[in-house]
Amino acid sequence: MAKSDISLGGRDILDLSSLSNEEIALILQTAAEMKKIMKRDIKKVPSLRGKSVINLFYEPSTRTRTSFELAGKYLGADVVNITTSSSSVVKGECLRDTILTVQSMNCDAIVMRHPIEGAAAYAAKVAKPVVINAGDGAHAHPSQGLLDLYTIKEAGKNVGPGLKMAILGDILYSRVARTNIVAWTRLGAEVHVAGPMTLIPHDIEALGVKVHSRIEDAIEGADVIDVLRIQLERQKKGLFPTTREYARVWGLNEKRLALAKKDVLVLHPGPMNRGLEISWEVGYCDNAYIRDQVQNGVAVRMALLFLTLTGGKHFENLD
Amino acid sequence: MRTLIKNGRVVDPAQKLDAVLDILIEDGRIKKVAPAIDAAADTVYDATGLVVCPGLVDIHTHLREPGLEAKEDIISGTMAAAAGGVTTVACMPNTKPVIDTSIIVSGIKERAAKEAYAHVEVIGAISKGEKGEELSEMVDMAQKGAMAFSDDGHYVKSTRLFLLAARYIAPFGKALICHDIDPELDAEGYMHEGAVSARIGVPGVPAIAEDICVARDCIISEYTGAHVHIAHVASKGAVDIIRQAKKKGINVTCEVAVQHLTLTDEACATYDSAARVNPPLRSFDHVEALREAVLDGTVDAIVTDHAPHAPEEKDMEFRYAPNGFCGLETSLGVMLTDLYHTGIFDLATIIDKMSCSPAKLFGLDAGTLREGAAADLTVIDLDKEWTVDPEKFYTRGKATPYAGKVCRGKAVATVLSGRFVMRDGVVCTNK
Numbered sequence: 001m002a003k004s005d006i007s008l009g010g011r012d013i014l015d016l017s018s019l020s021n022e023e024i025a026l027i028l029q030t031a032a033e034m035k036k037i038m039k040r041d042i043k044k045v046p047s048l049r050g051k052s053v054i055n056l057f058y059e060p061s062t063r064t065r066t067s068f069e070l071a072g073k074y075l076g077a078d079v080v081n082i083t084t085s086s087s088s089v090v091k092g093e094c095l096r097d098t099i100l101t102v103q104s105m106n107c108d109a110i111v112m113r114h115p116i117e118g119a120a121a122y123a124a125k126v127a128k129p130v131v132i133n134a135g136d137g138a139h140a141h142p143s144q145g146l147l148d149l150y151t152i153k154e155a156g157k158n159v160g161p162g163l164k165m166a167i168l169g170d171i172l173y174s175r176v177a178r179t180n181i182v183a184w185t186r187l188g189a190e191v192h193v194a195g196p197m198t199l200i201p202h203d204i205e206a207l208g209v210k211v212h213s214r215i216e217d218a219i220e221g222a223d224v225i226d227v228l229r230i231q232l233e234r235q236k237k238g239l240f241p242t243t244r245e246y247a248r249v250w251g252l253n254e255k256r257l258a259l260a261k262k263d264v265l266v267l268h269p270g271p272m273n274r275g276l277e278i279s280w281e282v283g284y285c286d287n288a289y290i291r292d293q294v295q296n297g298v299a300v301r302m303a304l305l306f307l308t309l310t311g312g313k314h315f316e317n318l319d
Numbered sequence: 320m321r322t323l324i325k326n327g328r329v330v331d332p333a334q335k336l337d338a339v340l341d342i343l344i345e346d347g348r349i350k351k352v353a354p355a356i357d358a359a360a361d362t363v364y365d366a367t368g369l370v371v372c373p374g375l376v377d378i379h380t381h382l383r384e385p386g387l388e389a390k391e392d393i394i395s396g397t398m399a400a401a402a403g404g405v406t407t408v409a410c411m412p413n414t415k416p417v418i419d420t421s422i423i424v425s426g427i428k429e430r431a432a433k434e435a436y437a438h439v440e441v442i443g444a445i446s447k448g449e450k451g452e453e454l455s456e457m458v459d460m461a462q463k464g465a466m467a468f469s470d471d472g473h474y475v476k477s478t479r480l481f482l483l484a485a486r487y488i489a490p491f492g493k494a495l496i497c498h499d500i501d502p503e504l505d506a507e508g509y510m511h512e513g514a515v516s517a518r519i520g521v522p523g524v525p526a527i528a529e530d531i532c533v534a535r536d537c538i539i540s541e542y543t544g545a546h547v548h549i550a551h552v553a554s555k556g557a558v559d560i561i562r563q564a565k566k567k568g569i570n571v572t573c574e575v576a577v578q579h580l581t582l583t584d585e586a587c588a589t590y591d592s593a594a595r596v597n598p599p600l601r602s603f604d605h606v607e608a609l610r611e612a613v614l615d616g617t618v619d620a621i622v623t624d625h626a627p628h629a630p631e632e633k634d635m636e637f638r639y640a641p642n643g644f645c646g647l648e649t650s651l652g653v654m655l656t657d658l659y660h661t662g663i664f665d666l667a668t669i670i671d672k673m674s675c676s677p678a679k680l681f682g683l684d685a686g687t688l689r690e691g692a693a694a695d696l697t698v699i700d701l702d703k704e705w706t707v708d709p710e711k712f713y714t715r716g717k718a719t720p721y722a723g724k725v726c727r728g729k730a731v732a733t734v735l736s737g738r739f740v741m742r743d744g745v746v747c748t749n750k
Contacts, residue, residue: 094635116636117520118590137638138520178520202525206514 009311012124012131013304015140016183024183028150030303030312031296037074038299048077051309054102055081057113057134063270063294064134064143068111071301077108077309095119099126108309112136130308138173143304144269145179147297148226151289154296155265157223161188166218166260167209168252169228169277170199176269177228181207194218195250198239215250222260226267227252230277243276253279257287265289320361321345322737327366327698331373332671333679333687342371344694347736352688362739366698369731370666373674373686374406374695375651379471379496379550379574379622381643382408382439384427386415391627391715393427393435399625399647399714400437401740401747404730406695407678407685408625408647409440411471412449419444419455421463428464436740438695440466440683445484445495451476454484461493466681469496471550474532476502481536485545494546494572494681499532499557500524500598509638511599515584521637526605529598530556537564540571548680549573551624553598555608562617572680574620575609577650578720581657582606586720592633592640593718596624600720610663613672620677621669623650627716634718645716649707651699653721655728659701666701698732705729713746 006026016024037043053072057065065081072079082102093101095114102110110127112120113134120133120140135141152159159165165184171177171193184191185208193200194212205211212218219225230246240246257264266278266288274280282288306312322344329340329352341356342349351358377400383391393410400408410427412418418427424441431439443460447453449470457468468488475481475497484495505524510516512523533549537560540547552558552573564571578596583603586594594600612618626643633640654673658664674697678686684693707724709717733741740747 094631096634114636116638118637121590122636136520138522140520172522175520178518201517202512202523203514204517207518 007311008307010130011308013142013308014120014124014131014133016142016145016179021187024146024149027146027300027303027307028153030307031150031299034302034306035296035299037302043074044076045074046076047306048072048075048309051077051108052106053077053079053109053111053305054107055079055111056098056102057082058084059113059115059135061113061134063297064113067294067298068134068301071298071305075302075306077305095122096126099123103127103129109305132304132308135175138175138178140179141175142179143297143301144176145183147293147300148180148267149183150296150300151267151293152224152265154292155289157265159184159187159189163189163223164221165189165191165224165226166222167191167193167226167228168215168218169195169250170230170234171195171204171228172199172201173231173234174228176226180226181209185209192218192222196240196246199234215252216256216259219256220259222264224265224267225252225260227278229269229271230273232273247276251277251279252282254281254285257282257285267293270294320737321358322362322364322734323356323358323360324364324366324371324696327369327371329371329688330666330670331675331688332667333373333675334689336688337667342688342696344734344737347694349688349690349692349694351690364732370699370701372670372697372699373688374697374733374735375404375673376407376678376683376685377405377623377625377647377650378409378620378677378681379576380408380410380625380647381413381627382410383414383627385423389629389715393431393439395713395715396625396647397431397435397437397439398746399645399712401733401735402713402744403648404651404697404699404733405437405647406697406733406735407438407440407683409442409466411442411469412444413472417444417449418442419447419449421456421459424460424463424465436746437735438685440681442467442469442471442496444468445470445475446480449473451480454480454487457488457493458491461491465493466683467494467496467548469498469550471496471498474498474500474502478535482539482543485539485543485547489543489545492546494548496548496550497532497536498550499529499536501528501531504528505597509595510587511584511601513584513602515588515602519588519590521587524599526554526556526601529554530560533557533560537561537569537571540564541567541569544570546570546572551576551579551598551622552618553579553601553605553609555605558608558612558617562612565617572619573617574622574677575613575618576622576624577646577653580606580609580613580621581653582720587637590637591720592635592637593644593722594720595637595640595642596644597642610658613664613668618672619680621654621672623647625714627714628718629715630717633716644718644720645712645714646719647714648712649719649721652705652707652726652729653724655701656726660727694734694737696734697730699728700731701728703727703729703731
């Protein structure tokens with residue numbers, strides 16, 4: 001692929017609002033190259049040989065942590081995972097000290113998942129290595145947003161004017177929703193959110209989205225439906241009365257899916273609650289791109305590590 | 320001992336005074352205020368080109384003593400006051416132990432009288448341990464000089480207990496200072512609920528969490544006649560309720576904090592934990608409503624809610640950081656920069672709300688330069704440019720959302736009972 005004028009070398013990836021459309025395009029273009037590597041028989045290149053990546057996860061995560069780990073390993077980096085249960089965090093070490101400790105071991109990138117909004121920005125302020133936000137509270141999950149864009153593009157749709165996007169469910173606590181709202185509205189698409197009003201933030205219209213209580217209104221004519229995971233503790237906290245009512249009123253089933261465009265993409269950041277926010281049938285239908293998302297997640301994360309740690313200078317090493 | 324302050328622009332809203340005059344101080348009291356006083360003095364201070372006003376009175380601070388000295392103590396807190404031109408501070412009772420008995424009130428007052436760099440007024444707790452369950456010995460504390468009562472940091476959730484407190488204290492003429500935020504709603508969030516919280520994902524608390532509680536406390540004030548003073552009002556709904564209550568003649572007063580007049584929730588957009596405070600920084604429509612309420616007299620006092628924390632407590636993730644930041648060393652400079660030099664408030668309004676009015680409200684021996692009054696003075700250079708540098712603070716709490724702010728206007732000398740406690744930004748420690 002052609003060398004780009006834009007460089008993400010040394011950049012922290014905290015959210016999509018701090019990336020330009022051109023930078024996002026570069027990441028997606030690079031991810032396409034990465035996906036080719038993933039499909040090789042020997043899927044390992046030396047681009048990041050001698051680089052070390054630390055996955056610092058303060059929250060349980062399977063797909064994000066694993067895909068960052070594989071992304072680093074496919075590119076030849078040394079990847080170490082730290083999870084809260086096995087670190088000094090349980091002994092009461094503050095985030096600043098944990099970050100400085102990790103930095104002292106001369107790592108090149110810190111991939112961080114944290115339950116508190118802004119934690120990645122805090123880490124980036126403290127740390128010299130590249131910080132990649134793998135999710136901070138209800139704020140942002142940039143690699144998820146990028147893999148969603150990649151998946152949509154790969155399916156032949158370009159997020160932009162004329163496209164109707166629907167995001168369903170727990171908008172209030174969702175970093176995926178906030179990430180995609182930022183990216184999709186900026187690219188000019190029409191973004192609709194729907195769900196019980198107790199799960200939709202007050203003043204969300206300020207982000208340029210249309211709010212619906214009836215999900216049918218959001219789904220109608222949609223090009224993309226992003227179904228968010230309903231955390232079961234939200235029901236326990238009383239934000240909606242029962243999972244039964246949620247599934248009946250706000251769950252995505254085949255009947256409701258039929259309101260969307262024929263070639264609609266159904267996305268879900270996973271893990272799915274089958275029978276709650278998404279029905280069994282919809283999760284496995286031809287419109288569901290949920291497993292593509294997972295695969296593309298590895299490619300996008302390879303692209304992020306490659307671009308931030310090499311500045312994109314060594315494309316030749318990819319061959 | 321006599322001190323003569325020459326040629327200053329004397330601004331004392333308590334007597335509607337604004338003129339170039341001399342002030343003669345003798346034995347800690349104002350002896351004479353007149354043009355060109357010709358008298359021998361031990362100290363003569365040339366205040367040409369400077370404003371001389373009654374020492375600032377801040378009725379809402381946290382000095383953290385006893386028990387929380389890692390955050391602040393009476394000495395560091397009052398040094399910060401002197402540095403900021405504040406001569407009287409009232410300290411809140413959320414200490415360890417809570418200030419809920421007269422012995423603690425007396426202890427603080429005695430230590431302050433001996434060692435502090437400002438007068439310290441003590442606010443006792445309404446309920447034992449600020450737990451909101453049983454009344455504390457408010458009358459005993461009042462007799463030992465407590466200025467008022469508050470469970471600051473907590474809303475008195477039990478309506479029954481607050482009604483009892485109001486009935487009990489009303490005949491003694493002491494105010495109940497109310498921290499009015501619905502605790503259940505408050506527990507759900509960490510900042511103002513609005514466009515910024517929706518964008519950055521930090522759970523928000525709606526402003527009505529404040530309004531709802533203010534309404535109850537106004538109703539209880541009306542029913543009992545007790546003086547209810549609403550602390551740190553920060554919402555447009557709350558000031559509206561207080562305005563209506565005042566119109567009805569209810570014995571309600573209120574204060575607003577400097578930060579709620581000068582900052583919005585955009586200060587939280589970078590997740591700077593220094594901007595975490597309760598009530599939270601709100602959107603600009605609330606800021607405008609509060610400014611209007613200062614101008615129309617709904618607001619009686621401007622305070623700091625000086626709430627220092629140790630760096631290891633405050634320097635962390637936004638949600639984990641405690642509420643509050645220091646304010647004594649920035650309050651005047653910020654007010655002058657953002658509200659005086661911008662033409663929103665005149666100087667008399669600022670001095671009135673930061674000195675005369677709160678002093679009068681709580682019957683303090685402060686807040687005026689009348690002959691015979693306590694010789695507590697603040698000398699202000701309205702045009703002095705300076706940058707807020709927390710490393711230079713006297714307070715132990717270094718976190719402030721104003722760090723790096725370029726200010727215009729600053730206290731350049733502070734006189735406490737006739738003695739200079741600060742000159743040119745340096746606290747005079749040779750006592």
